[in-house]
Amino acid sequence: MVMSPELDRVVVLRDRAAAARHLARICFKTGPPTYTGVELEWTVHDAVDPARHVDAARLAAALGPYTPTTLDPTSPARRLLRGGAVTVEPGGQLEISTPPQASVAALVEATQADIAQLTRLLQAAGLRLGRAGIDPYRPPRPVIDTPRYRAMRQVFDRRGPAGRTMMYSTAGLQVCLDAGEPEQLAARWALVHAVGPPLLAVFATAGRHAGRDTGWASARMVTWWRIDPGRTTPVWTPGADADPVTAWTTYVLAAPLLCVRDDGDWTPPRNVTFADWLDGALPRPPTTDDLEYHVSTLFPPVRPRGYLELRYLDAQPGRDWTLPLAVLAALLSGADTIDAATAVTMPVAGNWRVAARQGLSDPGLARAAAGLLDLALPALPRLDLPAALHHEIDQGVRRRRQAATRRQR
Numbered sequence: 001m002v003m004s005p006e007l008d009r010v011v012v013l014r015d016r017a018a019a020a021r022h023l024a025r026i027c028f029k030t031g032p033p034t035y036t037g038v039e040l041e042w043t044v045h046d047a048v049d050p051a052r053h054v055d056a057a058r059l060a061a062a063l064g065p066y067t068p069t070t071l072d073p074t075s076p077a078r079r080l081l082r083g084g085a086v087t088v089e090p091g092g093q094l095e096i097s098t099p100p101q102a103s104v105a106a107l108v109e110a111t112q113a114d115i116a117q118l119t120r121l122l123q124a125a126g127l128r129l130g131r132a133g134i135d136p137y138r139p140p141r142p143v144i145d146t147p148r149y150r151a152m153r154q155v156f157d158r159r160g161p162a163g164r165t166m167m168y169s170t171a172g173l174q175v176c177l178d179a180g181e182p183e184q185l186a187a188r189w190a191l192v193h194a195v196g197p198p199l200l201a202v203f204a205t206a207g208r209h210a211g212r213d214t215g216w217a218s219a220r221m222v223t224w225w226r227i228d229p230g231r232t233t234p235v236w237t238p239g240a241d242a243d244p245v246t247a248w249t250t251y252v253l254a255a256p257l258l259c260v261r262d263d264g265d266w267t268p269p270r271n272v273t274f275a276d277w278l279d280g281a282l283p284r285p286p287t288t289d290d291l292e293y294h295v296s297t298l299f300p301p302v303r304p305r306g307y308l309e310l311r312y313l314d315a316q317p318g319r320d321w322t323l324p325l326a327v328l329a330a331l332l333s334g335a336d337t338i339d340a341a342t343a344v345t346m347p348v349a350g351n352w353r354v355a356a357r358q359g360l361s362d363p364g365l366a367r368a369a370a371g372l373l374d375l376a377l378p379a380l381p382r383l384d385l386p387a388a389l390h391h392e393i394d395q396g397v398r399r400r401r402q403a404a405t406r407r408q409r
Contacts, residue, residue, distance in 0.1 A: 010287050010288065010289055011287060011288045012285050012286075012287050013278060013285065013286050013287060013288060013290075013291060014278075014285065015278060016253060016275060016278055019249075019252075019253060019274070019278060019286075019291055020249045020253075022288050022291055023245070023248065023249050023252060023291070023295075024245045024249070026292065026306060027245075027248060027295070027304040027305060027306060028179050028185065028244060028245055028248075028304055028306070029179060029306040029307070030179050030180060030181055030182045030184075030185055031178070031179075031180075031181065032178075032180075032181060033177070033178040033179075033180045033181075033184070033188075033332070034102055034178055035100035035101065035102060035176075035178055035307070036100060036101060036103075036104055036107050036175070036176065036177060036178075036325070036329055037097075037098065037099070037100035037101070037107065037175075037176035037307070038097075038098060038107065038111055038173070038174065038175055038176065038321065038325060039095060039096070039097045039098075039173075039174040039176070039309075040095065040096050040111070040115070040173055040174075040315070040321055041089065041093050041094070041095045041170075041171040041172050041173070041174075041315055042093060042094050042095075042129040042130045042131075042171050042315055043091075043092075043093050043129075043130035043132070043134075043135045043169070043171050043315075044059065044092055044093065044094055044122065044127055044128070044129060044130065045127065045128055045129075045130055045137065046126060046127060046128075047123070047126050047127060047128045048126070050128075050130075050136075050137045051137040051138055051211070053138065053141060054092055054127065054143070055092075055143065056071055056092070056143050056144060058125065058127070059071060059088060059092055059094075059127075059143070060072045060075070061125060062121055062122050062124070062125035062127055063086060063121060064121065065077075065078045066078050066079075066080060066086045066118075066121065067086070067088075068085075068086055068087050068088055070087070070088060070144055070146060071088050071144060080096070080113075080114040080117050080118065081113065081114065081117055082098065082110040082111070082113045082114045082117075083098060083099045083110065083114070084096040084097060084098040084099075084110075084111065084114035084118075085097045085098075086118065088143070088144060089144075089167070089171075090142055090143065090144050090145075090146075090149045090152075090167045090168060091135075091140060091141065091142065091143055091167055091168025091169055092143035092144070092168075093170075093171050094118065094129070096111070096114055096115065096118060098110055098111045098114060100176065100307075103383070103384065104325065104326060104329050104383045104385065105383070105384065105385050105386055105389060107325075108322050108325070108385075108389060112319070130171060130315065131205070131315070131316075131317035131318070132171070132205045132206055132208070132314070132315060132317070133170060133171055133172060133204070133205045133206030133218060133219075133220035133221075133313075133314025133315045134165075134169050134170050134171070134206040134208075134209045134214075134219050134220045134223070134314075135168075135169040135170075135171075135209060135210065136208040136209060136210075136211070137210070137211060138169070138210060139169075139210040140161075140164045140165045140167070140168035140169045140210075141168055142164075142167075142168055143168075147259075147261070147265075147266045148259055148266060149167065150265075150266065150267070151258065151259040151260075151265070151266035151267045151268070152167060152258060152259070152297075153167065154267040155228070155256075155258055155267065155268070156227050156228065158270070159226070159227065159228060160226070162223050162226035162227050163227045163228075165209075165223045166223045166224055166227050169209065169210070169223075170206070170220040170223060170224070171220070171314075171315040172220065172311060172312075172313060172314060172315055173203075173313040173314065173315050173316055173321050173324065174309055174310060174311050174313070175309075175310045175313065175324065175325050175328050176305075176307050176308070176309050176310070177192065177307060177308045177310070177328065177329070177332060178307050178308070179304065179306075179307060179308055185243075185244055186243060186244060187335075187338050187339075187342070188308065188332060188338065189236060189244040189302075189308070190236060190342060191331065191332065191338050191341055191342050191345075192302050192308055192310055192328070192332075193234055193235075193236040193237075193301065193302055193349065194238070194341075194342055194345040194346060194349035195328070195331065195341060195345050195372060196234070196301050196302070196310075196312045196349075196352065196355075197345075197348050197349065197350070197351045197352050197354070197355035197365060197368075198345055198348060198355065198365050198368040198369040198372055199312070199313065199324060199327070199328075199369070199372070200218055200221060200312050200313065200314075200352070200355040200356065200359075201217065201355040201358070201359045201360050201362065201365040201366070201369055202359075202360060202369040202373070202400050202403070202404055203313055203314060203316065203323070203324050203400075204217035204218040204221075204314055204355075204356075204359045204360075205218075205314040205315060205316060205317065206218045206219045206220035206221070206314045206315075207219065215357075216356055216357055217355070217356060217357065217358060217359025217360075217361070218314055218355070218356045218359070219356075220314050221312065221314070221352070221355075221356040222353070222356045222357070224299060225352075225353070225356075227299075228256070228258075230254065230255050230256050230273075231255050231256070231258065231297065231298045231299055231300070232299050232300060233300060234300055234301050234302070234350075234352065235247050235248055235251050235300050235302065236302070237349075237350055238346060238349045238350045244304070248304055251298070251300070252274060252291075252294065252295060252298065253273065253274050253275040253278070254273055254274075254275060255273060255274060255294070255297075255298055256268075256271055256272060256273050257269075257272050257273065257274060257277065257294065257297075258294075258297035259293065259297055260282065260290075261290075261293065269281070269282075274286070274291065274294050277290075299311065301352070310328065312352075319392070320396065322389075322392070322393055322396070323393060323396045323397055323400065326376070326380060326383060326385075326393045326397070327372065327373065327376040327397060329383055330375075330376040330377075330379035330380050330382065330383060331372065331375060331376055331379065333379050333382040333383070334379070334382070337375055337376075337379050340375050341372055341375050344368055344371035344372055344375065345368050345371075345372065347364060347368065348362075348364045348365050348368045351364070351365060360403060360404055360407040361407060363407070366404045366405075366407035367404075369400075369401075369404040370401055370404040370405050373397055373398075373400060373401040373404065374401065376397060377394065377397055377398070377401070380393065380394060380397075
């Protein structure tokens with residue numbers, strides 16, 4: 001008998017082998033690389049006074065029927081006209097998740113239409129979207145409080161204030177790419193990690209927070225690392241020889257619990273990992289649903305979710321979100337660009353903290369970034385973009401390449 005997906009979600013996990021099998025099935029769905037997706041986050045500001053706090057009621061009034069149920073449990077939570085789902089992060093940041101598309105051009109068209117609709121809703125309420133990866137004007141302040149967010153805050157507070165900054169002040173751009181065929185997986189997995197530091201550097205927008213310069217090119221990225229290394233450090237590192245499925249399984253089982261869903265407080269005991277839970281550390285055994293929820297509380301720079309979710313980019317101003325999307329799609333468009341980009345980035349592939357601190361001020365990262373953009377530009381025609389969009393992206397990438405080249409001198 002074939003078990004329905006609904007029943008399968010509550011199967012009890014008896015041991016680590018069962019958990020590993022489930023992770024392999026849900027996190028790495030291989031096949032021809034076809035689809036691309038994006039998730040865009042923004043801080044939200046008063047159009048006249050960007051440092052003014054925007055509360056939940058004002059956000060809900062602006063979003064109307066598109067308000068997510070976390071903000072208004074009675075909302076119909078409609079999708080935007082091109083299918084994007086609107087969510088609100090704990091600090092009031094807005095996020096659009098658009099359905100994946102079989103072409104970058106279709107993805108850009110649909111996403112930009114949903115952004116335009118969201119922008120109109122906010123403008124009518126005197127609000128606007130932010131343009132940076134961390135709130136440049138306001139200190140961290142909660143807008144939404146749910147059992148998940150309360151548990152996160154309790155756990156992160158054990159290490160200091162970074163958790164609240166991450167939850168209430170940061171905004172990222174997530175690019176989602178197919179894992180590829182089984183024989184492609186290792187190379188694609190390595191590449192999307194290796195290009196992370198130079199792309200973080202060239203697209204960093206998070207240098208100013210709460211009215212002051214932070215001294216970091218991407219204060220957003222370093223804030224994520226400070227919350228809990230067991231759930232935010234990269235899964236892949238240069239020279240790693242473990243296959244992606246094995247490496248991810250090890251990472252997931254060793255990560256401490258962030259939430260244990262219950263009728264009351266979701267805060268887990270200190271220092272209990274998912275492997276500990278499998279070994280009997282909690283009163284009841286975990287289920288496949290618990291494992292999937294645990295995965296949703298892990299935030300490495302690349303997270304496998306059936307596809308590869310790249311989480312290391314800061315939010316971009318205006319239409320600039322299309323630039324890193326197109327660069328990544330171009331670099332992954334063929335075995336030739338994958339091999340060449342891996343070679344270009346390997347000398348700096350582990351330099352995440354340098355990228356967050358110095359950005360393109362680091363000569364090695366500037367050199368690698370320029371090399372990546374040099375590879376992406378001639379590969380852009382493979383994306384079959386409309387002429388106007390191709391020109392816009394080509395010019396934007398060239399400007400970023402010039403910036404990287406200047407920093408090498």
